[in-house]
Amino acid sequence: MTVQFRLTIRFISVILLAGVALSAFTAYHIARVLLEEVQEQVSRDLNAARAVYDSQTEQIELFLNTAALDATLPALLNNPQQAEDLLKALSETGQLDRLCLLDLEGRVVACAANVRMAGHDLSNDPVVRHTFRRGRSVAGTVLVPRLESETSPEVDSDPEADVPIAPDGMFIALAAATPIRDATGETVGLMYGAHILNNRNNLVDAIRAEVFRYRSWKGIHIGTATIFQGPIRVATNLRNDDGSRAIGTTLDDDEVYRAVLIKGDRFDGIAYVVNDWYFTSYEPLRDPDDRIIGALYVGVLRAPFMETRNTAIGVFLAIVTGVVVLILVLLIAATRQVLHPIERIVEMTGRVAGGDLTARVGIRPSGEMGRLCRAVDAMADAVAEREEQLELATRRQITQSEKLASIGRLAAGIAHEINNPLTGVLTFTSLLRSKPNLDEQDRADLDLVIRETTRVRNIVRGLLDFARESHSRKEALNINEVVHQATWLLHNQKEFCEISMHEQLAEDLPLVYGDRNQLQQVVLNLALNACEAMPDGGTLTIISRAEGEEVVLSIQDTGHGIPREDLEKIFEPFYTTKPVGKGTGLGLSVTYGILQQHGATLGVKSEIGKGSTFTVRLPIAAPAGPASPASADTPASATPADTPPPAASSDAPPPGSAGAT
């Protein structure tokens, strides 16, 4: 899995999660706010409907009050025949279904001609009772019995629009009664009028017109109003599926029924009405005795609001989705931008690792990435440069050892050639010198010849030491012993009595695998050089220690030091700064050659006037390796390893000390 993939997945999931959460939250709130708003509106609508309803009631009361002012009425109480016509005319004007005059017992004395109610006892009608009791007009909603003349089929059996339904033989009606007073102001009777609501849709339609102003959606009025008599819709503009008014249907919602018709509370909420969901508001209708006899309902179809809500949510979701997608696109682009350099770096480092040191990141994006790219390129530059230097150094080292080898061969040949004549010179000069009858001058001259010839001899021996490099006898040895032997030799040189020598040799040093004589020569050469660098005395310190897989030997002096520009030259054969006769310039090259054969390295650090430190790093012996050290050296060999060194080899002085013996 790539970083890019993982990053992207993570970002995407975070953003999607946020988007989903935001959407859910907002959608929920949109719906709630919107729907609550509608519901509240509907609740207010019920109040308005109620006002319309009440004003209708008041109108009836007002009408009766006005009519009761007629001065002929008290007389007419005793003349029902005459009264009928008047009442009929009045009832038509006031759109009243019942209009009658009652005596003080509440018995109908006269009524409108179209209503045959004479002799009916209305003393139980709440409006009548309350009017008598209070002595003034009272209006309200009441149930009135159906008259025989008002034919009506049974409830539910035929919801024909023009036949009023009468549940239990009763109608729900707006009724009012007002006292009739004679000239003295004495109440002599009662005028009673009622407007039946059953199947009369003008009130509910008026409510709709007044309250909902014919708001419609897809050609249907969304506002509806209903008057219930008990649980039965007796006047409504709700429609059945077939388009007819839903008169005669019952209130099915249990919750509403219990709240409104039993407990007498208001109900506001979403309910299933007839055939759809509505925001509804119900209120009980009570008669003047406070008995619940019906209910007033207004409702607004929920569907259009749901549609609005869904549209709103839809739009919102579209916006959110759009934003999320946009963010994702930007994000992916951004990660690309970030990851592109990383990919470049990975590719580039791969190429460098594969050996192509010219590979570079190349691009320079802004910010940290740019810095990273620049740093990686700088590193690659440094690696390339280092590599180049290393190559150069290796090449130089190779030439150096090749040079040494050829010089060695050459030197060996020359040395052997020189040896023979030199032998003669030395011998015969010595013989001459030993003659007894020489004068002083001759003897001194011969001494000089002998001395100089000896010097030549030492130079030649140094050359041969230098050339003799391919045959060494290696064994596992402790470098400390070698150091001891070498310093013991130095101690005996009175030339160096001004120099104090210190050994700081680590105990338990791992063994190294090497030729004892050669290593001793190395130590001697380095120590002699050190001593010679301190003609006026100083301190020579030889330190040995183990370091990882190596034994490190340091030879430190407090001498005159080596100039920086000479540091490379000192390992070259015949390079010397010492006066003629003192140095051969072979000491360090021989040392170098020997150490190379041992897989060891030689390093030097020096400061003018303060001294120099030569450091030898020898690989430690493999534990099982040096078990048979002599085996590989020569085919003629059959001697055990512990043979003492032959006399002649210890005769040969170290090359660095040439001329000092």
Next chain:
Amino acid sequence: MKPETAPKKILVVDDEAVVCESCRRILIREGYVVDTCSDSRTGLRLAELNHYDAILLDLRMPIVDGVRFLERLREVRPNASVVIITGHASAESNRAFERLGICELIAKPFTPEEVAGAVQRALKAKDES
């Protein structure tokens, strides 16, 4: 130390005349009887014919190489003291010398004292054994 009784006989084999002559002069002065020869084949014949107390030998001789010469010499004169004159001592020849009973080693160029001392030591070692 000078030989008291019969003078000791010494053979010097070296292909370089000047080396032979040097040795001869040094050893004569020390009181030895010295034969020299400058090629190994003749040297080998001389060694077969005469008894030498010590033989000085250059290892880098043409015709018969010094080491080979030594092996042949040991066949005819197993007890002779041998002093090797060498251009340069090296470890590998050292070991070969031990096997072949070499007593002493002189590195060229030498001083008269070195030669005299080496021969003396070689003869003494032989006497003791």
